[in-house]
Amino acid sequence: MATNLIKKGVAVTGYDVWAPTLARFVSAGGSSATTPKETVKGVKFVVFMVATAAQILDALFDEENGAILELEKGATVILCSTGPPEYTPNVRRLLNEKGRSDVFLVDAPVSGGTIRAANGTLTILAAGEESALTKGKETLELMAGPNLYVIPGGLGAGTKVKMVHQVLAGIHICMTSEAMGLAASLGVNTKRAFEVLRAGEAMSWMFENRVPHMLVEDKTVYSALNIIVKDMGIVTAGGRSAGFPLFLSSATEQVLASGVSAGLGAIDDAALVSVYLPKDPTLVLKLASASTTAEEDEKKLKIVSQLMAGVHLAAAAEAISLGIEVGLEPKQLYGIIAGAAGNSFMFKERTPQLLSGDWTSTKTIDDIIAEMTESIEEANKLKYPLHLGGTALQLFELVSLRGLGKEPDLAVSRVWAKVER
Amino acid sequence: MATNLIKKGVAVTGYDVWAPTLARFVSAGGSSATTPKETVKGVKFVVFMVATAAQILDALFDEENGAILELEKGATVILCSTGPPEYTPNVRRLLNEKGRSDVFLVDAPVSGGTIRAANGTLTILAAGEESALTKGKETLELMAGPNLYVIPGGLGAGTKVKMVHQVLAGIHICMTSEAMGLAASLGVNTKRAFEVLRAGEAMSWMFENRVPHMLVEDKTVYSALNIIVKDMGIVTAGGRSAGFPLFLSSATEQVLASGVSAGLGAIDDAALVSVYLPKDPTLVLKLASASTTAEEDEKKLKIVSQLMAGVHLAAAAEAISLGIEVGLEPKQLYGIIAGAAGNSFMFKERTPQLLSGDWTSTKTIDDIIAEMTESIEEANKLKYPLHLGGTALQLFELVSLRGLGKEPDLAVSRVWAKVER
Structure with missing residues (x-):
């Protein structure tokens, strides 16, 4: 998924807890970082592609290494994991509580498997506030091509x-x-x-x-x-x-x-x-x-x-x-x-x-x-x-x-x- | 179950396809026979205790060895197996078709396991025509004691x-x-x-x-x-x-x-x-x-x-x-x-x-x-x-x-x- 973005000319810094995956990404031309916090430094668009809602909370809010510690002002955060419908509104609330209402948040669960991830045709079900969807659109289209759906109903509707x-x-x-x-x-x-x-x-x-x-x-x-x-x-x-x-x-x-x-x-x-x-x-x-x-x-x-x-x-x-x-x-x-x-x-x-x-x-x-x-x-x-x-x-x-x-x-x-x- | 009847002074002739069971019954004082046909000769009350409705049809109607070939006039047949509700009315129909409307038929599925079978306290759910229930009552009581239930509704109701x-x-x-x-x-x-x-x-x-x-x-x-x-x-x-x-x-x-x-x-x-x-x-x-x-x-x-x-x-x-x-x-x-x-x-x-x-x-x-x-x-x-x-x-x-x-x-x-x- 990240390699597809590189191929399309986007500069991507990747992070993964599994070193071999990260090494493969670097050899494909990507940059790497050692923590979520390092990864998001100076970056306008952040895509989280982890397995569970709990992992999102960890990667985003961990007190030592969480992305929030370095998240740019006005950054767009795209959550691609599948969690319960209430989890993206919950992330929004936590961001606001930490004074980060400036962050644009997109609920964007995906479907389609590794092949479609690699060729940029994942099905993506994007939902959120209008402003966030507008900000995230270009990145989402690079990942989904014709399979990007915008779901009405606000954060959680995609999920x-x-x-x-x-x-x-x-x-x-x-x-x-x-x-x-x-x-x-x-x-x-x-x-x-x-x-x-x-x-x-x-x-x-x-x-x-x-x-x-x-x-x-x-x-x-x-x-x-x-x-x-x-x-x-x-x-x-x-x-x-x-x-x-x-x-x-x-x-x-x-x-x-x-x-x-x-x-x-x-x-x-x-x-x-x-x-x-x-x-x-x-x-x-x-x-x-x-x-x-x-x-x-x-x-x-x-x-x-x-x-x-x-x-x-x-x-x-x-x-x-x-x-x-x-x-x-x-x-x-x-x-x-x-x-x-x-x-x-x-x-x-x-x-x-x-x-x-x-x-x-x-x-x-x-x-x-x-x-x-x-x-x-x-x-x-x-x-x-x-x-x-x-x-x-x-x-x-x-x-x-x-x-x-x-x-x-x-x-x-x-x-x-x-x-x- | 048959041994319990012997203990209560009833003369019983037993038959089973599994020879060791039959031998055990003989050593407990029972008589034995070699086919269903032989078993029912000169007998007024016949109890079928097999596993399935198909086995009942076989034991009763087999053209070579079926009980029907020697069944006494006016005998009472007690069906203790569990089959689908329609199977006892079906046995009645087959008996009638073969000119044996003289036979009294009791639908009498049981519950209770081997210990209660041996001490004559099986739960028996008896149903059928009034005349058949009257004929069968004594035998059923010897097998069920206080656990005999007469179910209204005719043949099949017990089942x-x-x-x-x-x-x-x-x-x-x-x-x-x-x-x-x-x-x-x-x-x-x-x-x-x-x-x-x-x-x-x-x-x-x-x-x-x-x-x-x-x-x-x-x-x-x-x-x-x-x-x-x-x-x-x-x-x-x-x-x-x-x-x-x-x-x-x-x-x-x-x-x-x-x-x-x-x-x-x-x-x-x-x-x-x-x-x-x-x-x-x-x-x-x-x-x-x-x-x-x-x-x-x-x-x-x-x-x-x-x-x-x-x-x-x-x-x-x-x-x-x-x-x-x-x-x-x-x-x-x-x-x-x-x-x-x-x-x-x-x-x-x-x-x-x-x-x-x-x-x-x-x-x-x-x-x-x-x-x-x-x-x-x-x-x-x-x-x-x-x-x-x-x-x-x-x-x-x-x-x-x-x-x-x-x-x-x-x-x-x-x-x-x-x-x-």
Whole structure:
């Protein structure tokens, strides 16, 4: 991310607690410093890209080495970490208490991974006061290119969008493992499973991105499980603090915690599939070259596909409902997520209908129940756990119980309605 | 069970596919036969005690060796297995189709384990036509003593009561592991955890029964995990066929399936705790002799206790709601479960209030949310998975979202209401 700025002609001084990263940056032409305080000396724009809100507070306010000790008058501080929605307003308050109301502060969580960081096309969700956004715009555009979104609502609004995005990112990561483990348990050639499922209503960005790591022997950590664990923790804490039920997010969080308990925290999150296949964690890899027929496989994959479609539809409703609850503009939210890592076929195709109120669909709630029931009964025969599939089915059942079984499938969003319509 | 009948002076001919069991029965004074057909020759009362409905169909209707080939005219057939509610009416239909409407049929699922089977105090849930119940009564009383319940509603009604009982039995088994794994992860002396938790609002019959097996090195299979897996499969299939959402039962089923996937199916279900502690499955056992102070432990156990209380309260509401949905009389259902293995402090104390409509409570929905939130946030810090705790919290949140946060905690039952009140 910093190297991208250098390539674009910006003079950047970098600091990182991990010396090899800093050395790599210097060899790419950057300058380095030894503390946050040293780093910001004489600098107009400061970008914080650390893992957690606690690390921001440390880097900014540490009494010995914090950036605040040398922060230029009128500097623009851009906070790119993902924290709870209240953390950027909290940073603003602390700055003001320390007499630094002169600092321009931008809430700017990112999404997109290392490749897009390196080529300057990260998705950035910028929010804050107008003056700060104006000051920070040029730097943000150098990092995000066409993927810079300005979110109305002031400090914290960008983080709220990121939080809602992570509802879907997290559920889709978990569902990718649940689905590929099921496909393997059904004895399907897993390479074919990937090709078939990505091409239809089961598609998610995470599925397309993570499955290739499961199909080859590859120990690279593209995104450590601990990252999405942290993000889902923010999501469910956000749900709790809003008093808002998040069934699929909560179920996802428990599966992720099982992964951490099993010792997977520091490795790539595609390894989560081993939580679903404890006796044979490499089954998905092994079956990548299974000699099965396309016809047989495709029959079995219908079971997996309709399960994923049901979970992804309920997940879209859960995410959008949370977004509306925390005061975000749903159409902008849709546009951002549809173009980012939280996307899925279901999210992209069905959310506009959900928001327009025109729920016309070829399927009813009861149709989805019938499809998911078929899938769940197949998995039951194998004693294969469907943490998300099972949870999603109960949500459709709940809506059907309330007399909405013949309504279009999008009526699943009524789970989160405050009153019956 | 058969030996108990011999001791009471009944002449019994036994048959079992497992020869050592049959030999043990013969050495206790019983007669034996080599097929179901042989077994029933000249016999007025036939008791089937096999694991599944499929086994009943096999033992009764097999074309070579089935009991039907030699069944006496006017014999009374007592079906003690647990199957789906529709299976006994199905046996009746098959008997009639084969011209055996003379046979008296009793739906009589049992609960209670091997010790109560041996001393003739099994809980038996008998249902069927009046004439069949009259015929079977004496035999049933010899097996059940004071624990014979006659369930109105005809064939299948006994099985429905058993199914609702298993909602609680299954959730409590799973919650026992979730709770003890959490107590151990918090570093509590697990023997103290057992004593403290059983004495308060966290108590369940299953907790009291299963935890002692976790606290000593003991490989005895008191009740194999596969048994409760089969029973929860019947519960969730019953929910699906009734179109009724069962959030906690479904979450339990997935945890149980994880246990089977991990290879625990044939061992005692107390071993399910290892699903929660994959890196150190013996942690609960090891901490049985931990030197911790009572004061420290009790503070930590509050976290566990309030979590269990919340799950057990929501489970009571889920079970009773299902019972009402399938047409059972809730007060009889309450009496049976409160005296059987599905009991818990919460079930026993709160269900009468739930049924009376007098929901007076010292706690509101929002109070429970606050308590469970505290517990879940502690578990989150440890990345300890709370499959049931997380699910139950969403149920309370859902009710709060609908504007019932200030209502008594029993308003959680509104989750399963068909319309808002």
